[in-house]
Amino acid sequence: MKSEPDVRQTRRPGRRPGPTETRAAILAAARELFAEKGYDGTSLRAIARAAGCDPALVHHFFGNKEGVFTTAMQFPVTPADVLPRLLEAPPDQLGETLVRIFLEIWRDEERRAPVIAMVRSAMTNEQAATLMREFITTALLRRVAAARGTSLLRAEAAVGQMVGVAILRYVIKTEPVASASEEELVELLAPVIQHYLG
Amino acid sequence: MKSEPDVRQTRRPGRRPGPTETRAAILAAARELFAEKGYDGTSLRAIARAAGCDPALVHHFFGNKEGVFTTAMQFPVTPADVLPRLLEAPPDQLGETLVRIFLEIWRDEERRAPVIAMVRSAMTNEQAATLMREFITTALLRRVAAARGTSLLRAEAAVGQMVGVAILRYVIKTEPVASASEEELVELLAPVIQHYLG
Numbered sequence: 001m002k003s004e005p006d007v008r009q010t011r012r013p014g015r016r017p018g019p020t021e022t023r024a025a026i027l028a029a030a031r032e033l034f035a036e037k038g039y040d041g042t043s044l045r046a047i048a049r050a051a052g053c054d055p056a057l058v059h060h061f062f063g064n065k066e067g068v069f070t071t072a073m074q075f076p077v078t079p080a081d082v083l084p085r086l087l088e089a090p091p092d093q094l095g096e097t098l099v100r101i102f103l104e105i106w107r108d109e110e111r112r113a114p115v116i117a118m119v120r121s122a123m124t125n126e127q128a129a130t131l132m133r134e135f136i137t138t139a140l141l142r143r144v145a146a147a148r149g150t151s152l153l154r155a156e157a158a159v160g161q162m163v164g165v166a167i168l169r170y171v172i173k174t175e176p177v178a179s180a181s182e183e184e185l186v187e188l189l190a191p192v193i194q195h196y197l198g
Numbered sequence: 199m200k201s202e203p204d205v206r207q208t209r210r211p212g213r214r215p216g217p218t219e220t221r222a223a224i225l226a227a228a229r230e231l232f233a234e235k236g237y238d239g240t241s242l243r244a245i246a247r248a249a250g251c252d253p254a255l256v257h258h259f260f261g262n263k264e265g266v267f268t269t270a271m272q273f274p275v276t277p278a279d280v281l282p283r284l285l286e287a288p289p290d291q292l293g294e295t296l297v298r299i300f301l302e303i304w305r306d307e308e309r310r311a312p313v314i315a316m317v318r319s320a321m322t323n324e325q326a327a328t329l330m331r332e333f334i335t336t337a338l339l340r341r342v343a344a345a346r347g348t349s350l351l352r353a354e355a356a357v358g359q360m361v362g363v364a365i366l367r368y369v370i371k372t373e374p375v376a377s378a379s380e381e382e383l384v385e386l387l388a389p390v391i392q393h394y395l396g
Contacts (some may be wrong), residue, residue, distance in 0.1 A: 120321045123314070123369050133370045141372065156366055156375040157359075157386050164362025168354055171321050172337065174329045177354040188355050192390050 011194035023061050025051040035127055039069065066139050073118060076111030079139045087147045089129060094148065095194025098185055102162045103182045119163070129144040150197050158196040161189065221259050223249040228270040233325055237267065237332035265338050271316060274309030277337045285345045292346065293392025294384055300360045301380045309370060317361070348395050356394040359387065 017025065029050035033042045044065050046056040062068040063080070070078040082101055089097035106112045121128035136159070145155040165185070169177045179186075213392070215223070227248035231240045242263050261278070262267040268276045280299055287295035304310045318327035329347040343353040363383070367375045378386075 020217055072365050074333070117319070117363070120318075123318045123321060123365070129370050133372050136370065153374050153378060153382070153386060156372055157363060157390070160362030160366050160375070161355075161359045161390075162303070162362065163365060164358030164360065165355060167361060167365075172327050172334065174331050174335055174354055176351050177358070180351060184351070188351060192355070192359075192393065195390065195393075 019061075022051070022053050022057060026053065026058055026068065027072045028063060030068045034069060034072065034131055036131050039065075040138060044068070068157075069135060070121060071178065074114040075118070076108075076114060077105050077144070079190070083140075083143060083147075086144060091198065094197050095192070096190040097160065097198070098193050099162070099186050099190045100182075102166070103185060106170065107182075114172060116166075127129070132145075148197055154196045158193045161192055161196075213371075220251050220255060224251065224256055224259060224266065225270045226297070228266045232267060232329055233246045233268065237263075237318075238336060240389050242266070261352065267333060267337075272394075273316070274312060275303050277341070280344075281338075281341060284342060289396060290392070291348040292395050293390070294388040296356065296391050297360070297384050297388045298380075298396070300364070301383060304368065305380075306363060312366075314369060342395070346395055356391045359390055361395075 026047060030042070030047045033047055033050055037046075042065070044058050044095070045055050047065075047068060048058045051058070058068060062071055066078055066080060068126070085101060086094070086097060105115065118132055122132040123129075141152055141155045141159065144150075145152045165177060167172050169180070177185075203294060224245060228240070228245045231245055231248055234250050235244075240263070242256050245263075245266060246256045249256070258267060260269055264276055267273070283299060284292070284295060303313065316326070316330055320330040321327075337348055339353045341355065342348075343350045346353075363375065366372050367378070375383075
């Protein structure tokens, strides 16, 4: 989770909107642009323009495009939080590290809900599928594959494994995977993720 | 795919409904009962009663409960078609056999669509999730696990792998997995499915 800069300010009539309004305007503009143009087709500059503010402010509030996206989508995690852990893991613990990162995100229903909501939207709406595809590919798959010298296809097989188990565990709720402990899941899945990415 | 018995008959006014009507009535009753009572809570006898016909007729049209279910849900495949292939595969070709069965089902958009529709419903509707959970567990997971002497959890990891890759390939459409050939996918996934079930 990113800590937000403390930028409280009093709203003065007739002046430009305060930071809370600007932040909300940026997120509203971002949601609209991402939905309309996709992830790759939306720039920080375009979001700033649509929100009527300076691009430096978007950067100030959210860091980068990923930050705007994950906040706008209420995503529980940004690649910036996760990738360093993944890329710095000892080569023989890559599988276990990735499984533990997924399990941490899934652990709390509040963090899990927006991810499941995003998969749900992607399953019923072509636009949402495009958005999710571009975000996953640009922000996650390409970087993991490039940094670990593995193929995109193998990175996708690893992500597919984790997404499929998440759907069985949290959505369809088949047993025993729904009630399995995190340690059981690490033991079950880490060797396979290691096989794909190692 | 099951071949349907040829039971054409002329509808005679004042007589009991002909086979086409009876078949449709059975399917309508089945859909309602499965949705209301779940898969495990619905019997052939209850379906027959709700459709106002003899249980022998349900058996005649659909074989068994699985047959009624897969037809009512427009499922492209029944476990009865698939399980023998899976259970008779040489132990060292189990992974490849399962991957090939999934790929065959996914190959045609017409066969794939109802499966994706079922996952979609399960993701948005608790009742549909229960139905899918019970069907998958009773008709598929338990039998595969028992027959191959593997744990249910490992069977679920294998199914999770295939479901997750299907979602990436056909719904989110990330590349290269969306355009990968079936042979590439067999090479990619068979060793992992073999690891889980072998």
